[in-house]
Amino acid sequence: MTDFASDFAAAFLNAPDAPDAPDPHDDPVPVITANYHDEDTRSETSGGAAAAGDPAKKARSLRRGLVKAANIQDMLLEKLLHQMLPLDDIPPAESSGGGAQVQIQTPDGGTTTTTASPDDPLELRPGFTVGTMSNNFRRFNARIGVVFQFQARVLRLLSWRRPSHTLSLLAVYTFVCLDPYLLCVLPLVIGLFGVLVPSFIARHPAPPPLVAVEPDRSYYSYYAARGGPPLAPARTVRPVKELSRDFFRNMGDLQNCMEDFSVAHDKVVALVVPVTNFSDEALSSAVFVLLAAAAAVMSIAAHLLPWRFVALAGGWAAIWSTHPAVARVVAAQQQQQTEGGGKQTTYGNVVRTVHTAFDNWVKGDMLLDEAPETREVEIFELQRLVSDGGAGEWEPWLFSPSPYDPLSAGRIAGHRPRGTRFFEDVLPPAGWEWSEKKWALDLWSREWVEERIITGVEVETEGERWVYDMFVANNGGQGEGGDMVVDQAAREREREMEGNRNQQQPTVSWEEGEEGMGRRGEWRRRRWVRMVKRRNVN
Secondary structure, three states: OOOHHHHHHHHHOOOOOOOOOOOOOOOOOOOOOOOOOOHHHHHHHHHHHHHHHHHHHHHHHHHHHHHHHHHHHHHHHHHHHHOOOOOOOOOOOOOOOEEEEEEEEOOOOOOEEEEOOOOOOOOOOOOOOOHHHHHHHHHHHOOOOHHHHHHHHHHHHOOOOHHHHHHHHHHOOOHHOHHHHHHHOOOHHHHHHHHHHHHHHHOOOOOEEOOOOOOOOEOOOOOOOOOOOOOOOOOOOOOOOOOOOHHHHHHHHHHHHHHHHHHHHHHHHHHHHHOOOOHHHHHHHHHHHHHHHHHHHHHHHHHOOOOHHHHHHHHHHHHHHHHHHHHHHHHHHHHHHOOOOOOOOHHHHHHHHHHHHHHHHHHHHHOOOOOOOEEEEEEEEEEEEEEEEEEEEEEEEEOOOOOOOOOOOHHHOOOOOOOEEOOOHOOOOOOOOEOOOEEEEEOHHHHHHHHHHOOOOEEEOOOOOOOEOOOOOOOOOOOOOOOOOOHHHHHHHHHHHHHHHHHOOOOOOOOOOOOOOOEEEEEEEEEEEEEEOOOOOO
């Protein structure tokens, strides 16, 4: 409801509904019209003068003016929203079977037709528009009164306003608890005596009283038959008129329901969420243990419990707790506790004792001082061979999470290694923190090479534990990593030297080597490790 429409709502509430009712105001009610067409403008203007002396016509004119003003504001607001928010276009159907044709409103006021997928029913529903939202809210508010009437009757029934009605409810509830098969009969009885019988009585009302001969005695014809044609129209449920008293009463009830839901939601969140979201791990763990134990016990002994009498006692206790006498006793206990300077009553002492015992059990049995989870992380120190006048020197390159071995995907693709140049720039994984102060060199170099099934490398089992690339000559005479080009005679001399060396000492596999054993590739690496632990978010 906009501010413009709410200003005229109060004036409409005071407007009379019957033609013969007196006019509460001397001045005529102004008529609001919208200049959609010239004919409508002329008709409304001519009709405004005629309606000045008729209250019913003034009310109808005011209603039409408010509706048209609201429509104008809805159109302006929708245009503004179309400029600010993008439209959610519906994608065309991908299935061969096709889909339904859906019209979507465009920002310029037109419509476009698209095909919605038959697999998703939500795509067949229209998108958000101010006009549709306003229309649906008015229709909903005009029809929601039945729900609020039912809610009011249930509250009156449970509040013991009429004890006979509440006791009747308890009697029916008792019969249903003792014989659960009556649940199948209950809807039928409600349909008979709650819907059909009242509708028949409304259609065939009781006859008027008959006056006897004596003037001081009158009696009703209780035994008169309800035969013959119906005497009254059939009772039906119609939506209330817009901008009527019932319409605004429904809006007030809807407003109160939204407030009640918000308050209940906040209370449930405040009571349940802190206990179940493990913000207090000891308390949530205790609740988990209790629920697990209860589930285990109930899975075995559920059939042994007298559920009929449990439901009967629970229902009677819940309904009797709303009795005014019980409310007075509770209020007296609270007042006694307040006047006693915080002195606990018997009920308060029991609650405090149970709460203290539960807290002591949580603190004593829920031990959550376990060491945090630890893991080992690794980093590889890469160095590159730099040739300087025939003598090669190893230059520190960077620290990389990958060993950058000869057959790695990045190296085959020609990518350079990625990482950082200094140890201090290496960070722990997200959600972890260092549990050790320094990095440690992995002395078992052969193990991590075998775990990764790395080939084409030479492993140092002593010393600094470097893992070198093995030099492999290409057809063009160039070695791995851009080593120098050698001619055929140099390769022959190298083969002779290798043969003499093999005759002097045992053969060493490709995984092991010693310092100075022939030519090596362009890169070497070694592995550093460090322990990390889970970070405490608290």
